[in-house]
Amino acid sequence: MNSQSSPIGIFDSGFGGLSIFREIRHLMPQYDYIFLGDNGRAPYGDRSFQEVFDFTNQAVMRLFDMGCPLVILACNTASAKALRNIQQNELPSSADPTRRVLGVIRPTVERVSNLTYSGHIGLVATRATVSSQSYDMELAKTAPHIHVTSRACPRWVPLIESGRLDAEELYLDVRSELSALLDTDPDIDTIILGCTHYPLITSLIQKVLQELDHPEIILMPQGKPVSYALRDYLYRHPEMETRLSRQAGVSYYTTGEVPAFENLATIFLGHDSKISALPVIL
Secondary structure, rough: OOOOOEEEEEOOOOHHHHHHHHHHHHHHOOOOOOEEEEOOOOOOOOOOOHHHHOOOOOOHHHHHHHOOOEEEEHHHHHHHHHHHHHHHHOOOOOOOOOOOOEOHHHHHHHHHHHOOOOOEEEEEOOOOHHHHHHHHHHHHHHHOOOOOEEEEEHHHHHHHHOOOOHHHHHHHHHEEEEHHHHHOOOOOOOOOOOOOOOHHHHHHHHHHHHHOOOOOOOOEOOOOOOOOHHHHHHHHHHHHHOOOOOOOOOEEOOOHHHHHHHHHHHHHHHOOOOOOOOEEOO
């Protein structure tokens, strides 16, 4: 990207946000993008609110410095623990208060309320997302008639990032967690995949639900709701949309090991193209 570009920034603590970015770029390929993964400090799921806020804010400010006027937190943990503080306290006092930061939880909640028939939904996510009760609070505001039952699944992300998608260990843990979730509320008819890693194991989750005699349950990944919400946001905010550059360029940055990022990024993006990443220090 040249020095005049104004890309959309996409941030994640690790790799999962690439599943969000894949849908955003598919829907809006004309824009420039910068994806930044804080892989060197991932996972965020068991970190404190202060740590998640500090790390996320550092990444957001770096993306602003890279020329992004708009940043998407493509991470449930960052959205749950840092977004509100950044929006309410950091942006108004920044050098450019017209810059914006958006998350993934609200678009997900707005969509899921149209999917459930029973009014009972499940949420599988990291400990941090579950403990923040962000989904509970958003649903209470937008769809108070919906009952949500949450289940933290701390072992899924490390197993997914290890590339062991067919491992017996992952299968057994998915079965255990989903069984516990449905024992708590057998009326659940929709499950939010509240971690951006989980779309990679959708077929495994569906297999387990079939074995548990719940094949009718709808799984809701977040890529499409977030991408359509972003498109709608830009339509409603032409003052932001006109600032964005359109050269269909993408740059990838990671705080972790570049070769590891490049290998896993190809898996998350769902194609065989070579991903070239650059190191960055936050």
